[in-house]
Amino acid sequence: MILHRFYHSSISEKLMISVVATSGMAVLLASIAFVGYQWNSTRSSIAQNLDSTMSIIGFNSTAAISFNDALAAEQTLSALRAQPQINLACIYTALDADRTVYFSGYRRDANYAPCPIQPKGDKLLLMSSLLTRLKPISLHTDVIGFLYVERALDDFWRSILGYLLAIIVAMLGSFFIAIGMGRFMQNFISRPILNLASTTQEVSESKDFSIRVAKGSDDEIGRLIDNFNDMLAQIGNREQALQEARAELEVRVSETDKANAELKTTLERLRHTQEQLVQTEKMASLGGLVAGIAHEINTPIGVGVTAASTLMTKTASVSEDYDAKSLTDSGLRRYIELASQSAQIILSNLNRASELIQSFKQVAVDQSSSERRRFQVKPYLHEIMLSLRPNLKKTPLHVEIECDDRLEINSYPGALAQIITNLVMNSLIHAYEPNQEGTIRITVEQRGNKVHLRYSDDGKGMPPDHVTRVFDPFFTTKRGTGGSGLGMHIVFNLVNQQLGGTVTLQSEVGKGTQVDLVIPAGEERKDENH
Amino acid sequence: MALRMKLAQPTRQHQPTRPAWHVALFCWLALYWPAAEADQHNLEYRVKAAFLYNFTRFVEWPPNAYASADAPLEICIIGNDPFGRQLDQTVEGKSSNGHPLTIRRIRQSSDADSCKLLFISTSEQPRARDVIYALRGKPVLTVGDNSDFISHGAIVSFLLVDGKVRFTINQGAAEQARLTISSKLLGVAHSVVREPLQ
Numbered sequence: 001m002i003l004h005r006f007y008h009s010s011i012s013e014k015l016m017i018s019v020v021a022t023s024g025m026a027v028l029l030a031s032i033a034f035v036g037y038q039w040n041s042t043r044s045s046i047a048q049n050l051d052s053t054m055s056i057i058g059f060n061s062t063a064a065i066s067f068n069d070a071l072a073a074e075q076t077l078s079a080l081r082a083q084p085q086i087n088l089a090c091i092y093t094a095l096d097a098d099r100t101v102y103f104s105g106y107r108r109d110a111n112y113a114p115c116p117i118q119p120k121g122d123k124l125l126l127m128s129s130l131l132t133r134l135k136p137i138s139l140h141t142d143v144i145g146f147l148y149v150e151r152a153l154d155d156f157w158r159s160i161l162g163y164l165l166a167i168i169v170a171m172l173g174s175f176f177i178a179i180g181m182g183r184f185m186q187n188f189i190s191r192p193i194l195n196l197a198s199t200t201q202e203v204s205e206s207k208d209f210s211i212r213v214a215k216g217s218d219d220e221i222g223r224l225i226d227n228f229n230d231m232l233a234q235i236g237n238r239e240q241a242l243q244e245a246r247a248e249l250e251v252r253v254s255e256t257d258k259a260n261a262e263l264k265t266t267l268e269r270l271r272h273t274q275e276q277l278v279q280t281e282k283m284a285s286l287g288g289l290v291a292g293i294a295h296e297i298n299t300p301i302g303v304g305v306t307a308a309s310t311l312m313t314k315t316a317s318v319s320e321d322y323d324a325k326s327l328t329d330s331g332l333r334r335y336i337e338l339a340s341q342s343a344q345i346i347l348s349n350l351n352r353a354s355e356l357i358q359s360f361k362q363v364a365v366d367q368s369s370s371e372r373r374r375f376q377v378k379p380y381l382h383e384i385m386l387s388l389r390p391n392l393k394k395t396p397l398h399v400e401i402e403c404d405d406r407l408e409i410n411s412y413p414g415a416l417a418q419i420i421t422n423l424v425m426n427s428l429i430h431a432y433e434p435n436q437e438g439t440i441r442i443t444v445e446q447r448g449n450k451v452h453l454r455y456s457d458d459g460k461g462m463p464p465d466h467v468t469r470v471f472d473p474f475f476t477t478k479r480g481t482g483g484s485g486l487g488m489h490i491v492f493n494l495v496n497q498q499l500g501g502t503v504t505l506q507s508e509v510g511k512g513t514q515v516d517l518v519i520p521a522g523e524e525r526k527d528e529n530h
Numbered sequence: 531m532a533l534r535m536k537l538a539q540p541t542r543q544h545q546p547t548r549p550a551w552h553v554a555l556f557c558w559l560a561l562y563w564p565a566a567e568a569d570q571h572n573l574e575y576r577v578k579a580a581f582l583y584n585f586t587r588f589v590e591w592p593p594n595a596y597a598s599a600d601a602p603l604e605i606c607i608i609g610n611d612p613f614g615r616q617l618d619q620t621v622e623g624k625s626s627n628g629h630p631l632t633i634r635r636i637r638q639s640s641d642a643d644s645c646k647l648l649f650i651s652t653s654e655q656p657r658a659r660d661v662i663y664a665l666r667g668k669p670v671l672t673v674g675d676n677s678d679f680i681s682h683g684a685i686v687s688f689l690l691v692d693g694k695v696r697f698t699i700n701q702g703a704a705e706q707a708r709l710t711i712s713s714k715l716l717g718v719a720h721s722v723v724r725e726p727l728q
Contacts, residue, residue: 072717
């Protein structure tokens with residue numbers, strides 16, 4: 001409890017308590033030692049004085065005892081009146097070793113008890129108020145009697161009491177001096193510490209690290225204050241460095257933000273450019289398509305023109321013969337046969353051209369629009385192949401399409417056409433050497449509400465690093481020779497975004513390339529769109 | 531009777547060594563018993579015997595008084611011996627400063643040369659003066675049996691005061707005999723006179 005209170009008291013209180021307790025203990029211990037010493041020395045000096053007095057009395061009583069003169073003994077004893085502490089003195093003659101007989105006595109006054117029958121002396125002087133001593137009286141070598149004395153100890157107790165009073169006065173004095181010393185010591189110990197403590201609080205509240213504690217003395221507290229000031233200086237420096245670093249960081253962050261914004265703009269521009277490129281590519285493929293269409297239609301039209309011009313020439317010849325009346329019957333017959341044959345040829349070729357235009361029209365419309373509609377897959381694939389015939393015709397490649405005739409999906413045929421066109425064109429450009437024979441196979445099957453379309457060729461394939469980058473925009477191995485690097489990227493985007501499906505590509509050098517498309521059959525989405 | 535009481539019985543009423551009735555019986559016997567007078571005589575000489583022994587302890591003889599360091603201290607009795615065996619018993623086995631105490635009974639003063647203490651019996655009273663003067667200047671403590679010996683020049687003379695045995699000392703005679711008498715002995719003496727022998 002006391003320790004607990006001491007633990008929570010302030011330094012100045014602790015200091016005060018320490019000084020007071022130390023001085024109090026020192027004075028107390030010194031006083032105990034002093035009183036003990038005085039006790040002992042006073043006791044022994046009293047005993048010694050009494051012993052010498054008793055020796056003299058005994059010595060002076062020898063003749064009186066020897067010659068049985070009690071009166072003389074009494075006179076000798078009456079000399080003790082000069083010693084006011086001695087109350088009673090008695091002389092006993094020694095009959096033999098054990099027995100004593102009263103011989104003579106002295107009493108200070110009648111208030112004191114008379115001589116005892118059998119005297120007994122104290123061995124020790126402790127707390128009693130009376131010191132009694134018994135001393136043999138010797139003559140030469142014989143013990144002829146005993147002297148018994150009772151001595152009052154009030155002087156002894158008075159002196160002890162005096163010492164105790166002096167000690168109390170000394171303790172009070174030392175207590176006040178200790179308090180004064182404690183107050184004085186506070187100037188050197190607790191005040192600097194309290195000063196340090198208040199400065200610490202001030203620093204922690206104001207965050208001002210330029211504050212310094214005034215140093216009072218060159219002792220441990222002085223060193224503590226020095227160290228504290230050093231610490232403050234270091235903290236101040238670090239704080240400043242931190243501020244600078246923070247400012248620098250802010251500048252950097254703003255620079256980074258600016259760079260990021262620029263980067264974003266650039267990226268935006270890039271994406272825009274990419275979209276433009278994709279659009280351009282689409283247009284280019286559309287242009288290719290138009291060229292293909294023109295080429296394809298040229299043949300039947302040309303045949304028709306030839307047939308019509310032949311018919312026109314024959315008709316002019318027949319008409320001349322008729323005017324000249326040289327038209328023979330067989331000639332007319334041959335002309336009619338020719339006319340009939342020509343009309344046949346013209347008709348069939350025009351029909352062919354019409355047919356072609358019809359199908360091209362569909363593909364072209366689909367490619368230029370992003371219309372979603374329901375269509376049959378197999379015929380549509382054939383139409384796409386038809387549009388690619390100008391490219392395929394120049395190669396010995398063979399295209400096989402495996403598909404259920406009745407398979408019908410609701411999707412974006414334009415996108416599908418673009419995808420197939422790009423895949424076929426890639427195979428043509430990259431997979432086969434000119435005049436290399438090969439087979440391109442397209443298999444389509446429905447699994448649940450998904451349509452799995454596998455496009456494969458048996459060309460030369462691609463190395464793994466090309467496989468991983470094949471869908472990246474602008475990745476091409478033939479940049480110098482017209483490749484834009486956007487074909488497969490367009491395929492990827494169309495499958496993922498427009499068709500809502502997935503596309504994967506597997507290829508190995510020498511083993512051809514295989515592209516798998518999984519796209520929704522679109523039945524469930526029919527209501528949403530149409 | 532009173533002497534006996536003084537010696538054996540302290541005046542303090544609470545001394546229990548002898549109960550009061552015992553003392554009373556003794557007093558009665560002393561008064562009325564025919565042998566009481568003889569007892570009183572015995573008691574007196576027992577005290578005197580003790581005194582003679584005690585004198586040797588309070589008196590210093592000159593160093594040349596002894597023939598050797600262990601020579602006996604002779605207590606001589608001249609005249610009728612009143613002590614019987616009392617004195618012999620008192621000094622038996624005692625010694626003074628290494629000198630054993632012995633008792634010798636002599637007839638005439640010429641035999642007293644080696645004596646250190648000469649007790650002159652009452653029977654020698656008529657020629658006491660001669661005896662004492664014959665020993666003048668010699669280190670012999672002369673002790674007279676009664677107060678008459680004071681006038682004869684004895685150094686110590688017994689006397690009875692109120693029934694108690696006391697003694698007087700002639701300091702002048704003692705100095706003549708080159709004896710040193712302790713002041714304590716002088717202190718307990720009944721009287722001290724200074725009358726050197728003429």
